[in-house]
Amino acid sequence: MLKVDNLRKGFGSGRRRLEVLKGINMEVQKGELVSLMGPSGCGKSTLLNIIGGLLQADSGNISLSSFNYGTKPPSKVVDVRRNGVGWIFQDFHLVDRLDALDNVAFSLELSGVPSSEAEQRAKDALERVGLGDRMDFIPDQLSGGQQQRVAVARAISGSRPLILADEPTGNLDVKSGEEVIKLFKDLCANDGLSVLMVTHDPLLASMADRMLLLKDGLTAASDIRSAWGIEGE
């Protein structure tokens, strides 16, 4: 589903040059929830941004469904952003003034879905994440966990095969964080989605099907014991 081959990325030049990703190889299967851990500043967001078509790598290749990219500039991977990946962020990125339904429908409309269809798909997605009774609530009227579920609804409403979640539970209490991960697991197991999720919490990370550790520019398989080892970053 997602395959990353020998991906390299650095920033700056000369003595200020910083090599962040030094040849990343990884895969995420269809229906798989994979967690990505690693010390602060090791390049987790950089990797997600390249997979999400927001940043170009220096070398290497990414294949996602039928998309092939990695070193293409963001202007050349509009299709990846539109049809390849959905995003979930730590601080939800909802529009304050729009209710849950319009937050989801709005992003579909931006990608060219006609309003009436966007509204129906937004309703379906909100039902799917258990917010069928909260569709006309604005973000301020929702708990953090509920706001993140609106963001999940937005991410899945576009029928994209891969969800990228950059510290999705960072602003949530333990219980709401666990519920978001359970929702991810359910979407992977029952809707055939794949989720790549960055988290600092070893317990949440260990709920995934598989854990990866990004360290010194490379990814390696990890387990719960080594995950605890990097906790106090």
Ligand SMILES: Nc1ncnc2c1ncn2[C@@H]1O[C@H](COP(=O)(O)OP(=O)(O)O)[C@@H](O)[C@H]1O
């Ligand atoms: N646009 C940029 N320009 C220069 N340096 C960057 C840029 N983006 C990220 N970096 C650097 O790359 C490293 C990895 O950053 P990031 O991917 O955000 O790490 P993480 O998400 O793992 O905390 C950091 O040292 C950061 O300062």
Ligand SMILES: [Mg+2]
């Ligand atoms: Mg980050």
